[in-house]
Amino acid sequence: MKFYRRLQQIKAMSFDLDDTLYDNVPVVRRAETWMHMHLRSQYPHITHLDRHAWLQLQRQVIHQQPSLVHDVSAIRVACLTALFLRHGHSELDARVIADDIFQQVLAVRSDFVVPENTFAVLSALASKVPLIAVTNGNVDTDKIGLSPFFTAVIKPGNGLRMKPYPDLFTLAADTLALPPQHILHVGDHLKSDVAGAISNGFMSAWFNDQQHSLMTSNKSSHLPDIEITHLDELTSLL
Incomplete structure (x- = not known):
């Protein structure tokens, strides 16, 4: 785990789904x-x-x-x-x-098996803080077994724009009834997740399991608060 700035108190976490909680490609x-x-x-x-x-x-x-x-x-x-x-x-x-x-x-x-480790990490986190899913995709979270871990699953459409636009992040903070600076958003995409989170007042955890370089990526415009390579690193933050 790499820290780029000091985290504020984490009162909730929001999660990207595709390529963060499972391999979507x-x-x-x-x-x-x-x-x-x-x-x-x-x-x-x-x-x-x-x-x-x-x-x-x-x-x-x-x-x-x-x-x-x-x-x-x-x-x-x-x-x-x-x-x-x-x-x-x-x-x-x-x-x-x-x-x-x-x-x-x-x-x-939506016909695939989510890694058991993902379920274990989400279960551990959900026992301590509320979790919410914020995704640009359309996977059926009921079918893949992720819905029980989340307060809500927020997707674009019906007038809501995709990340990194504010719409989904604003709705997530409103749904959680928390100020965004106390919500840690976890995601793999440097623009949608990292830039989106930081631009909208959230803390950002960049999930980098592919060993990408933050300094050389052409998608990098905002520095995340932390960088992780394994989801279970998140459990040490609470």
């Missing part, structure tokens, strides 16, 4: 692969939808509906809807099919 890749295979097998009239084409479609949809940029679930539904509209489906049918596929993608995306 293979999970998302598997969900993306499932979606493309499902489209090819169930809707063979939809052609040329490789990863590049999907990203291009996503850019077009966000350009047309820029408010979606803060809601990963809404983006996927909108992209699928646009895809089926382009291939001759009615607006109603396109939306129904898109919603159905999205629910299946979300189920695959």
Whole structure:
């Protein structure tokens, strides 16, 4: 553990989820692969939808509906809807099919096992201070067993912007009924989590299990309060 500044009293902790409490990269890749295979097998009239084409479609949809940029679930539904509209489906049918596929993608995306150590650390921390999840993602925390540890799970969408914007951090502090300077936010992303936390008055614990360099990263703009490489280091702070 590295300390970059003195911590204030920790009265609560907020947690990023993806790539902080579990390895999210293979999970998302598997969900993306499932979606493309499902489209090819169930809707063979939809052609040329490789990863590049999907990203291009996503850019077009966000350009047309820029408010979606803060809601990963809404983006996927909108992209699928646009895809089926382009291939001759009615607006109603396109939306129904898109919603159905999205629910299946979300189920695959939330079908993984969280490391036992994560549960142990959260259990130890939750016995001492309230915990809250603050995520830009859309994982089903009920399905992966994380919900019982958190006072609330806060996600963007419905007018709430993603981290590092203030929206989720402000809502987290309000939900906890605590001043932000007494909340330690734990996350792996230097912009969303570290810069977001510091800019919004939280303390920041940078979870750096990949041995990245704080001083050379082009994503580094704010100094965290502490840097950790293992979640169980957090238990020594309380």
